[in-house]
Amino acid sequence: MANSASPLLELQRQLLLLQMEYEEEKESFRRLTEHIGLQRRLRRGDAWWPVSAGRTYYNSMNQLVVELHRVLSAADDLPSDHHFEYGKPVEFFRADSAAAAITYYRFTGTVSYADEERMVVAVPDGTPLMELQQATGLGLSLTFDETTYRTMTDALERTMRAKGRLAYLRDLFYSHQQAQTYSFSPLRFPYLNAAQEEAVNRVLQAKDVAIVHGPPGTGKTTTLVEAIRETLMRESQVLVCAQSNMAVDWIAEKLLERGISVLRIGNPTRVTDQLLAYTYERRFESHPDYPQLWALRKAMRELRGHRRHADNFHQKMDRLRSRATELEIRINADLFGEARVIACTLVGSAHRLLDGMKFTTLFIDEAAQALEAACWIPMRRVSRVVLAGDHCQLPPTVKSFEALKGGLGKTLMERIVENKPQVVTLLTMQYRMNEEIMRFSSDWFYGGRVTSAPEVKYRSILDLDVAMEWVEPTPTQDAEKDFVEGTAKAVAVADSVVADNALAYGAWQEQQHNLSIVNPAEAELTLQTLENYFTRIGKARLLEERLDVGVISPYRAQVDYLRRLLKKREFFKPFRQLITVNTVDGFQGQERDIIVISLVRANEAGQIGFLRDLRRMNVAITRARMKVIIVGSAETMTRHPFYRKLYQYVSALRQAQQLPGEP
Numbered sequence: 223m224a225n226s227a228s229p230l231l232e233l234q235r236q237l238l239l240l241q242m243e244y245e246e247e248k249e250s251f252r253r254l255t256e257h258i259g260l261q262r263r264l265r266r267g268d269a270w271w272p273v274s275a276g277r278t279y280y281n282s283m284n285q286l287v288v289e290l291h292r293v294l295s296a297a298d299d300l301p302s303d304h305h306f307e308y309g310k311p312v313e314f315f316r317a318d319s320a321a322a323a324i325t326y327y328r329f330t331g332t333v334s335y336a337d338e339e340r341m342v343v344a345v346p347d348g349t350p351l352m353e354l355q356q357a358t359g360l361g362l363s364l365t366f367d368e369t370t371y372r373t374m375t376d377a378l379e380r381t382m383r384a385k386g387r388l389a390y391l392r393d394l395f396y397s398h399q400q401a402q403t404y405s406f407s408p409l410r411f412p413y414l415n416a417a418q419e420e421a422v423n424r425v426l427q428a429k430d431v432a433i434v435h436g437p438p439g440t441g442k443t444t445t446l447v448e449a450i451r452e453t454l455m456r457e458s459q460v461l462v463c464a465q466s467n468m469a470v471d472w473i474a475e476k477l478l479e480r481g482i483s484v485l486r487i488g489n490p491t492r493v494t495d496q497l498l499a500y501t502y503e504r505r506f507e508s509h510p511d512y513p514q515l516w517a518l519r520k521a522m523r524e525l526r527g528h529r530r531h532a533d534n535f536h537q538k539m540d541r542l543r544s545r546a547t548e549l550e551i552r553i554n555a556d557l558f559g560e561a562r563v564i565a566c567t568l569v570g571s572a573h574r575l576l577d578g579m580k581f582t583t584l585f586i587d588e589a590a591q592a593l594e595a596a597c598w599i600p601m602r603r604v605s606r607v608v609l610a611g612d613h614c615q616l617p618p619t620v621k622s623f624e625a626l627k628g629g630l631g632k633t634l635m636e637r638i639v640e641n642k643p644q645v646v647t648l649l650t651m652q653y654r655m656n657e658e659i660m661r662f663s664s665d666w667f668y669g670g671r672v673t674s675a676p677e678v679k680y681r682s683i684l685d686l687d688v689a690m691e692w693v694e695p696t697p698t699q700d701a702e703k704d705f706v707e708g709t710a711k712a713v714a715v716a717d718s719v720v721a722d723n724a725l726a727y728g729a730w731q732e733q734q735h736n737l738s739i740v741n742p743a744e745a746e747l748t749l750q751t752l753e754n755y756f757t758r759i760g761k762a763r764l765l766e767e768r769l770d771v772g773v774i775s776p777y778r779a780q781v782d783y784l785r786r787l788l789k790k791r792e793f794f795k796p797f798r799q800l801i802t803v804n805t806v807d808g809f810q811g812q813e814r815d816i817i818v819i820s821l822v823r824a825n826e827a828g829q830i831g832f833l834r835d836l837r838r839m840n841v842a843i844t845r846a847r848m849k850v851i852i853v854g855s856a857e858t859m860t861r862h863p864f865y866r867k868l869y870q871y872v873s874a875l876r877q878a879q880q881l882p883g884e885p
Contacts, residue, residue: 290343781803
């Protein structure tokens with residue numbers, strides 16, 4: 223066993239780094255709200271304006287809620303994606319126009335449900351509902367979320383003080399001590415490939431920890447669902463978590479498809495009838511005892527309203543409250559007793575509904591995107607943990623450069639992979655990409671161990687097509703610009719300020735809300751290149767086969783610019799439903815037939831900032847099934863060894879298979 227003080231010192235360091243991140247994000251949020259203006263917040267998906275306030279009611283959690291709808295005519299030019307999710311705090315405001323002064327209301331709410339055009343927000347009792355419903359120029363905006371940081375801080379402090387099983391796991395993960403396993407003959411799963419079968423067996427054999435490392439397209443979710451199903455043959459119930467609501471929804475959906483009963487704590491962002499039916503709120507409302515509980519709660523509200531005139535107020539209230547509590551406990555016992563899987567986000571696992579609950583096994587999906595502190599939140603409830611993800615794809619978001627440099631971005635999954643490689647199973651057969659697309663990613667990130675399934679190896683859209691292309695702008699098109707507080711100005715990027723930490727600084731720089739980079743000429747070239755490729759394929763085939771396209775840029779300003787250009791170009795009008803434009807982060811977990819990547823960076827100094835985080839490029843390339851088109855300045859990008867190797871690889875593909883009529 224390593225020195226017992228070592229884990230405590232490291233967790234103390236994590237606590238300090240988390241505090242730095244908290245301070246940075248709080249200050250960043252203040253700067254954002256003060257300086258960038260309402261119009262940019264609307265484009266970023268951090269605010270809705272104008273909205274109309276609809277009906278109000280008490281939900282199944284006995285919270286007062288108000289329904290809000292976007293006024294579509296005013297939001298036509300804005301992206302439909304946004305950052306409003308279940309549990310996030312919001313503040314209401316009034317504004318006569320997007321450029322006018324904003325007046326904030328003196329209360330905050332919490333998102334209970336949100337889709338593209340409708341939101342339900344829980345508000346405090348006493349909220350001026352009539353005023354909201356009659357207000358003109360009403361809007362709402364995300365506000366700083368203290369709860370997540372408090373929950374993570376509490377988890378780290380609890381882990382440091384821990385005794386028993388949590389203390390054992392803490393010391394195990396921070397040492398090179400061998401993880402314990404059960405010994406039994408491997409099971410056969412004919413519908414899984416060899417690596418997936420090995421991963422499921424190692425999950426079942428793990429007494430402490432197991433890791434399923436799933437590169438893009440290798441069936442990580444399929445493997446994880448099978449591991450959960452087999453675990454439930456041995457255990458009555460498991461806890462399944464992920465960093466984001468979307469990742470929780472995805473795994474919950476797949477479990478439901480396999481006939482496994484799921485109770486979803488927290489509302490889904492993937493709004494499907496199937497998922498909604500398994501949320502705690504929907505199940506609670508559909509319980510036979512709920513009408514009686516609702517009547518009791520209504521009676522309590524009415525009694526409070528007539529408190530001055532009520533005889534024996536306290537005795538009556540105590541009786542009603544006691545009966546309501548008894549019914550609520552009974553309903554919860556039924557709901558949790560029926561569910562085989564409890565599914566929630568990592569932060570959501572601190573919900574009061576789970577107080578006192580224990581599980582043998584915790585499954586954490588997308589573990590490589592979660593801060594270590596978040597992973598410790600559900601760990602106190604379990605005996606063993608299974609982590610699934612890919613630390614060669616998107617890392618956690620860290621906004622403080624100092625915290626990033628100090629190691630806050632290092633995940634628990636990475637730590638365990640380093641200390642205990644024997645608990646890791648790499649999935650090695652991918653089912654998404656043409657072999658030529660997959661090969662570069664496999665060689666650079668996975669030691670060449672990932673191979674293509676026969677059914678996808680040669681998939682392509684056109685005969686004699688090249689699966690990957692690199693389109694270079696002409697020198698006159700070769701110019702990036704800073705995009706600061708909504709204005710473009712000559713590039714003066716401070717990438718060189720911390721040259722020895724360019725990766726960290728570049729990532730930090732792009733994650734600041736008020737600084738991004740745009741390259742208008744490259745955006746034009748990107749859409750022209752896509753138009754040329756569409757012309758080669760033909761309109762009829764594109765629409766008949768519904769070939770879908772992802773246009774990706776690492777820079778938010780470029781994404782916004784590309785979206786506006788796309789709406790203006792008449793050529794793309796019939797295909798708009800087939801084309802998605804987003805950042806790399808927005809495409810995590812998705813795939814498209816065609817991926818076009820706008821790299822943006824083009825400068826004489828060869829500075830590539832944010833693009834030094836190669837994991838993002840891995841994600842961008844591996845979203846494609848059949849075609850990748852990279853648009854960018856080779857002169858700027860190839861000064862970095864990764865992009866030089868990528869450029870050489872793509873050039874070799876083209877030389878190996880010249881297209882007809884080309885020199």
